[in-house]
Amino acid sequence: MSTPAERLACLRDVRLFTAFAETDLAALGQRLRERTLRKNQVLFREGDPGDEMFLICHGAVLVSKVVKGKVEQLLNRIGPGEFFGEMSLLDGSPRSGTIQAETDTMLLVLDRKSLNQLIEVSPHAAAAFFYAMVHVFIERLRKSDVRLTEATRWGLEATGLDVESR
């Protein structure tokens, strides 16, 4: 279990909260739950229901999506100061990928109730939170485009398909 000071230090490292005042951050810190994962432990699987997002204090998790049987495509490695699970928190849809701890990991959990409280109590902080989130989304979208291109290139190279002269 971490101390309030450790939690605060963890939140300060998360990009979503860089524009937060210390008081807002401390208030938010009190509302978050703590969750630990041991190495290789699965937090949730693709398709599971969920309405929480997670902030990584230390450790790292792998984000993957099933390709076939026991084979999954590794989409991302997420480390300290980063977050995941926000899509289900915002739209309530099932989890879009599987999260598994790559090392022993400590997380802080932000649920819908805590998010609503943040919006009601500190609208300015909430606006900063969503603004930062949009930035991260854009970054991830760009990375996703690169990954898609890379996968397409892989397919073309592995099959020797000559598209240019078709």
Next chain:
Amino acid sequence: MTERPAKLELLVRRDDESFEVREIGSSLGFIQSRPRRIADGAFEVSEVKSRVAGERSFILKNRETERFLLLSEHEKFLWEQMDGTTSLQEIATAYVLTYGEFDFDVIPNLIRKLQRAQLLTLTPRSRLRQVLARNRRQSVVQVVEKTLTGLERITVSSRSVGPFFQRLHRWGGFLLFTRAAAVACLALAVVGGVAAVALWRAFDDVFSGFGGHAVRGVLLVKLLFFGSVALHQLVHALACVHHGRRVREFGFTFLHGFVPTFYVDVTDIFMANRRARVVTAVSGPLVHLVLGAGWFLVAASAPVGSFTQAFAAASGLIQWQALALSLYPFCFIEMDGYHVFVDVLGVPSLKHDALAYAKALLTGRARLQPKRLETLWLGYVVLSTLSIAAFIVFNVWLVVTAIS
């Protein structure tokens, strides 16, 4: 600027909580792909003789699209290998064995040409898989498919075994490839052979040692034999290292989805000379010669009619049977002896060509011709068919005799 090959990061789960992250390069995907030409009736090939250099070239026609392609003799050879079961890596190996050279661009260039002419297709890799895929609606077929897929996944292998085998070779493995080892092997074979003949004369007494536990005894013999298959592969690997080439992989898998076996990838030896290739191929089976001789000596010195004698004799028999099977080239299975045989004759696609010729004869698409190559193909098919029949009869007789 040359673009680096694309890579995929895949997470492969195991049955427990653990997993493995594998980085798969597109080049690996390419060399393991198994191009398949379109169905036999959908294309035709005709030879064009050159009036200048005497080089042969061929016209390949797609009957459906009416597209034509000019192939060199080398390209036609590659085209004939593209049967959907042979990987590009294996095709490249066959190419080297046939022509003694390899141009790394020849295969991708040909594949591009064939794709443009729509002469390649994608279908499941084995006939059994094709039949299963066609009947996937039946629940029994689904279970069989799932079982086969499950078994195929049970592959324990390592691609970083090179340094291990190099150490093993340095720490004494090299002794196996000395004159002294060859003489010892020969001496053991002679002594073991004498013991085997003596045991054969008292066959009934020897196998009476199993008593009422014949089935258990035979199963135990088979299980123990399975361990020697790993040793067989290990010696192949040492031979490969001994000739300065690299061992690429060692592992355990279910061949065709249901035959458990150990395997070693020593394809790097194809870059060495013929002597090295033959030594590497033959050294594995010699493990069975040595083990078999050892078992026969144990059986000969055990009390007559004892379980030990029966067990040792049966083990010796199965080891020498494995030796014969490994070195015998005529059995439709590409064992070590087959590789030596085709290497010496310089006909790397013998099995493939022989089966295609036999099929053409049976369907009336070809006629018997007293030419050398056709005679070799026919001889291969006939001998292999007879050999497999004899092998089955011998084993049935052996098991029945041991049990009764």
